[in-house]
Amino acid sequence: MNGTTGLLDLDDALVALIDVQTNHFPTVADGPVVLDRIARFVRAARILEAPLVWTEHHPRAFGPTLPELCGELEGIEPIPKISFGCFGEPRFADAIERSGRRTLYLAGTETHICIAQTALAALARGLGVVLPVDCLGARRPLDHATALRRLERAGAVLSTWEAIVYEWMREGRHPRFKQVLPIVKSAG
Numbered sequence: 001m002n003g004t005t006g007l008l009d010l011d012d013a014l015v016a017l018i019d020v021q022t023n024h025f026p027t028v029a030d031g032p033v034v035l036d037r038i039a040r041f042v043r044a045a046r047i048l049e050a051p052l053v054w055t056e057h058h059p060r061a062f063g064p065t066l067p068e069l070c071g072e073l074e075g076i077e078p079i080p081k082i083s084f085g086c087f088g089e090p091r092f093a094d095a096i097e098r099s100g101r102r103t104l105y106l107a108g109t110e111t112h113i114c115i116a117q118t119a120l121a122a123l124a125r126g127l128g129v130v131l132p133v134d135c136l137g138a139r140r141p142l143d144h145a146t147a148l149r150r151l152e153r154a155g156a157v158l159s160t161w162e163a164i165v166y167e168w169m170r171e172g173r174h175p176r177f178k179q180v181l182p183i184v185k186s187a188g
Contacts, residue, residue, distance in 0.1 A: 008130060008159070010168035014101035015045045017054035017073070018086060018108030018115060022063035028109055028137035029144070033188075035068060037134045038107050040183050041161035042072045045105075047179045048168055053095045055079045055086050057114060085117030087125070096127070103128035105164065107135035112147035119151050129156040132164055162187065 020038060025031055045052060056065055056078045065078060081089035096104070104122050106115050106129065115136055119129045131151060138144040152158050159167075162184055169177055 007170075008157075008164055008167040009103070010048055010050060012101055012103045012128075013045075013050045013105055013130075013168065014096065014099050014103065015042065015050050015052040015105045015107065016086065016092075016096075016118065017042060017052065017065075017069070018106060018118060019055055019057040019062070019110075020066050020069055020108050021056055021059070022066055024057075024062045025066055025109060025137075027139045029139060029141050031137065034109075034135065034137040035066065036188070037132075037161055039069055039072060040187055041107055041132055041135050041165070042069065044161070044165045044180050044183050046072060047176050047183075048165070050105075050168070051099050051101060052076060053079060053092065053099075055081050055089070055092060055108075055114075057084070058082055083117075084114050085121050086114065087118060087121040096122075102126075103130060105130045105132060107132055107161075109136070110138040110143070111136045112138055112143040116147045116151060119156050120154060123155050130164065131156050131158050132161040133158050134160045 028034055054073060059080050079089055079091045083089055086092040104127055106119055122129050
């Protein structure tokens with residue numbers, strides 16, 4: 001990404017799927033819609049070969065990642081964490097460093113807790129942060145909206161999963177466009 005005004009760059013992107021877990025996600029406002037969008041974003045990112053990391057917050061208490069997403073995450077191990085912000089878990093920070101990518105795309109829950117703390121820590125480290133707002137959720141809409149305003153002021157870029165995917169591809173001649181198109185077209 002070229003600052004906050006340039007086009008989003010697939011070659012610099014790393015998707016972080018944060019805490020979409022069985023014992024917590026059912027309490028997220030508009031959960032089924034958010035889950036559908038997360039699944040589409042992750043599926044498109046995998047087709048486009050964007051690197052992906054995923055976390056589970058205190059999995060003994062909050063359960064595993066929702067089974068609806070597990071098929072999209074094959075070959076990647078979850079990073080368990082106790083800290084709210086993902087950078088509190090050394091394995092997460094190491095994965096970001098090893099990737100060589102400088103822009104994080106955060107999807108998951110909760111916007112005002114784990115997403116916000118991860119985004120703020122990434123920005124403090126000089127990383128870019130892009131938030132597909134339709135792939136984020138919280139129990140209370142006010143918490144979600146307030147966190148997004150704060151994060152945008154802090155320097156995060158707000159977008160939607162579909163806009164991000166189209167920016168990554170740039171044009172219909174992209175070699176994977178025909179694989180991604182059905183994911184977009186079937187979205188509600």
